[in-house]
Amino acid sequence: MIPELAYITIAAAITLTLFVVLDIIWKLPKEGGVSGADVISREIAAAGGDRHGGWMMGNIVTSPDASAGTLLAACGYYIGDHVCSIGILGGAAAAVLVFTGARICADKGYVGTSGTFAATAVIWALATFANFPPASFIAGMVIAILIVQGSSHILASRAIGNLWRKVQ
């Protein structure tokens, strides 16, 4: 018997790893995808943060990337599971939404759409084989984005910047 909060904590760790890895694979910390991401990065760097980490945070803010894909995949899976017990249908619907949204925000849309599919696959595997409730992934993703975007801009951007320089 794993208590509910443990499911949410584990889901937070899994979604955090998933979207940070996908964003780094798609080179989000390399540069600002749109001019808005660039100025956010400059302000974070001016406050003592890291430029590359700032670019990734700016890109997350200004267009639906893998983190938005993970959140909407979790939402879609939860609704699909609740309505007709086929969570993957909801994940597919979320992928269409994320792709449309990324196109509206002048983004190519690969990051968000691949993130949605990857997250749907991970949530399906954990919900089917490890008995995770799909709702725990929604709360987990909220905690994960709080850690990256809402805790400390300086520390979060430095951590992402260090990770980016190690991977390069």
Next chain:
Amino acid sequence: MIENVPDWAVLISAVTAVYAALRAVFERNTLRKLPYVNVMNFAVAGVIVLFLPHPLTLAVAGAYFIGSTLETNAIASSISKLEGDR
């Protein structure tokens, strides 16, 4: 046991939304407000879905989330453009 999970999930998302909104209000720099607003958008989209599990809710949460992302994008790019014109 599993029936209780949405309650914790709703509580965590709602508290996160309020916390992020307060951080955004008390942050002085407009551009550094935007990541907090982003966290609030994630949390509010999560709360909408957790409260109303219905197929249309996914469209509602998606429209809210993508619309608010577009707004933060517009604010940031307007500031960037204004600084470029100066």
